[in-house]
Amino acid sequence: MTAILTAEAMGKAYGGRENRLPIIEGLSLSIQRGEFVSLVGPSGCGKTTLLMCLAGLIAPSEGQVRFMDRAVEGPPIGLSVVFQDYSRSLLPWKTNLDNILFGMRRVVGMDKAAKRNKAKEILAAVGLTGFESHYPWQVSGGMQQRVAIARGIAAQSELLLLDEPLAAVDAQTRADMQDLLLDLAQKFQQTCLLVTHDVEEAVYMADRVLVLGPRPTRVVREVVVGLPKPRDQLVTREDPVFLHARHEVLQLIRDMRHRKASA
Amino acid sequence: MNSAVVLAERFRVPLCLALVFGVWQGVHGLAIVPDKFFPSIPAILAAFWQMLTDGSVLVAWTTTFLRALIGLVVAATLGVALAILSDLSPVLSRGIRYVSDVLQPIPPAAFVPMAVFMLGLGVKLYAFVIVLVTVWPTYLNGVAALQSVSPVQVNTGRMFGLSRSQLLWQIRLPAALPQIFTGIRYAATISLIAVIVSEMLAGRDGIGFMIYKKVNALRTPEVFGLMFLVAFSGSALNALVAVLRRSMTAWHMGMMERRE
Ligand SMILES: Nc1ncnc2c1ncn2[C@@H]1O[C@H](COP(=O)(O)OP(=O)(O)O)[C@@H](O)[C@H]1O
Ligand SMILES: [Mg+2]
Numbered sequence: 001m002t003a004i005l006t007a008e009a010m011g012k013a014y015g016g017r018e019n020r021l022p023i024i025e026g027l028s029l030s031i032q033r034g035e036f037v038s039l040v041g042p043s044g045c046g047k048t049t050l051l052m053c054l055a056g057l058i059a060p061s062e063g064q065v066r067f068m069d070r071a072v073e074g075p076p077i078g079l080s081v082v083f084q085d086y087s088r089s090l091l092p093w094k095t096n097l098d099n100i101l102f103g104m105r106r107v108v109g110m111d112k113a114a115k116r117n118k119a120k121e122i123l124a125a126v127g128l129t130g131f132e133s134h135y136p137w138q139v140s141g142g143m144q145q146r147v148a149i150a151r152g153i154a155a156q157s158e159l160l161l162l163d164e165p166l167a168a169v170d171a172q173t174r175a176d177m178q179d180l181l182l183d184l185a186q187k188f189q190q191t192c193l194l195v196t197h198d199v200e201e202a203v204y205m206a207d208r209v210l211v212l213g214p215r216p217t218r219v220v221r222e223v224v225v226g227l228p229k230p231r232d233q234l235v236t237r238e239d240p241v242f243l244h245a246r247h248e249v250l251q252l253i254r255d256m257r258h259r260k261a262s263a
Numbered sequence: 264m265n266s267a268v269v270l271a272e273r274f275r276v277p278l279c280l281a282l283v284f285g286v287w288q289g290v291h292g293l294a295i296v297p298d299k300f301f302p303s304i305p306a307i308l309a310a311f312w313q314m315l316t317d318g319s320v321l322v323a324w325t326t327t328f329l330r331a332l333i334g335l336v337v338a339a340t341l342g343v344a345l346a347i348l349s350d351l352s353p354v355l356s357r358g359i360r361y362v363s364d365v366l367q368p369i370p371p372a373a374f375v376p377m378a379v380f381m382l383g384l385g386v387k388l389y390a391f392v393i394v395l396v397t398v399w400p401t402y403l404n405g406v407a408a409l410q411s412v413s414p415v416q417v418n419t420g421r422m423f424g425l426s427r428s429q430l431l432w433q434i435r436l437p438a439a440l441p442q443i444f445t446g447i448r449y450a451a452t453i454s455l456i457a458v459i460v461s462e463m464l465a466g467r468d469g470i471g472f473m474i475y476k477k478v479n480a481l482r483t484p485e486v487f488g489l490m491f492l493v494a495f496s497g498s499a500l501n502a503l504v505a506v507l508r509r510s511m512t513a514w515h516m517g518m519m520e521r522r523e
Contacts, residue, residue: 052418055422057418057421057422074421075421075422075423075424077424079422080422080423081418081422083415083418083419085415088413088415088416089415089416089418089419091416091419091434091437091438092514092515092518093437093438093512093514093515102423103423105423105424106423106424135514135517135518137517137518137521138517138521155423
């Protein structure tokens, strides 16, 4: 397997000389083609900051990010992000379909008509047939989320970064969306890095879970999830392999919290 | 009860007019102010009709309205262009800010006499005065609007590979447009004020000059008639801006209606 994204000894601090606030320090990770990787860490530990660095939207203070064997110095072609604030990332003056097409603007080898067809196909895959000419603000929050995910997939990127895309929905919708996301990743052979603060979700979705430590954060453990695909909300979550992986991650997070409390 | 509200809503313009005229006639009937200075509505209408039939008011109105309209278009274009330039260059932005801090508080009446000396009574005068007072609301609203575009939207554009100028044209300007129009609407009102005041002081043509003449001749019914005409012109200018706004930011109006 080949790594499509790597970060080496990466660091990021906010603020100036006096009020320096280190968020990430000495972080290394790598993502292989075809993988589904979860990145799990508590709220405020720096997950969004990390994702922005990986996507070339903010520059790391130290170290380097490489994507497709090139140093990342700005948003690279072939990498898309589904932002945590997904509803605001949809352009309100464009219809849902035009938002998807906007995400496809760097897709090559497809004429306009082919792009339109592809965009419609992807909207259908997220269950939004009939909402192509609606504006994002005319559909529900859950639908907006699916438009945002559809746009990420439509970009046909080598790698899709997802920043807590399912954080704001109820449990049942969340389970459905998890399966939808896994289906989409399978169907469109999409390599994904999913950021979440939910350990169960991280394990359920991923081939590999990267656990982030407290701030300044770095990857403190990698847990390989040897569960078969496709996953199933009932069967997978009762599988001893699932339970074992979940246990390992939760134990680790609890230990970190105790260490922090006693320090 | 509810249908009465709906009915009142539908006929609010004639209702308001009837109310204003009713109160007006009531006050007139009480004769608090001498009839000479507070004429009745029929007297005003008669005087206005007279001016309309002899053609003088139409010529003056066309002059005034075109000045206000052209002034508004030029000032709005210039204001938005300056806002974009300011957005690109912080140095320029600070420079314009100093200039606007000095010029913006000066009422048009204060520099019209000077401008008449410098520029004469022609097009240059009106161009100068109107643009100088009307450019600021569009400029300041434009700058604020461009600055307050959500970083998430900008990042979305960057992620999908927009260049700096593409970000401006495809993300930031469309996002800023609703607020830019707030400035233009405000500028429309100011533009008309500036034209009327300039015409009064320059003393050659237009509704402003006509009002001035009629005031000096104590032709009160004519003055009131012209005053109502100015009010109507202001509404017409606003309506034109509203039409443009509706066609360019329909999405925003839909979104706002939905929020309520
Ligand atoms: N632009 C910024 N300037 C200063 N501090 C920031 C900035 N963005 C985020 N932070 C801080 O960095 C920390 C990590 O934020 P974030 O990456 O959003 O965490 P997470 O996504 O894990 O919740 C938070 O304490 C946040 O307040
Ligand atoms: Mg976050």
